[in-house]
Amino acid sequence: MSDPDYSADGGHGAVPLKNVPTGLGERPRGEWPLYEVFVRGKRGLNHVHVGSLHAADDEMAVRNARDVYTRRNEGVSIWVVRADLVVASSPDEKDPMFAPAGDKVYRHPTFYDIGDDVPHM
Structure with a gap:
């Protein structure tokens, strides 16, 4: 028999559904905000x-x-x-956002004079 005050939805064990103290005030579990999770590994x-x-x-x-x-x-x-606080570019803006900077000649090494005493560049 299941307890109506707990749910094991999602397979992560029993989660309280009522009277959960939070910094955001009391809210039902179905209204909890979505969080994106990032982990740095031991070798990363x-x-x-x-x-x-x-x-x-x-x-x-x-x-x-x-x-x-x-x-x-x-x-x-x-x-x-919190997922609602993430600001992201739109995939529709990919061309102007990520277009190559071909018109910015200062980013290319051909714009600079290389001295004769520089062996490898």
């Missing part, structure tokens, strides 16, 4: 996006991200970012 120098999760507040998001995405001790640092 950068954080890599590993997935998403819902959490009641930032602290819960970090704890849950640790439990879900670093279960095998593979991370040294975790970033969690």
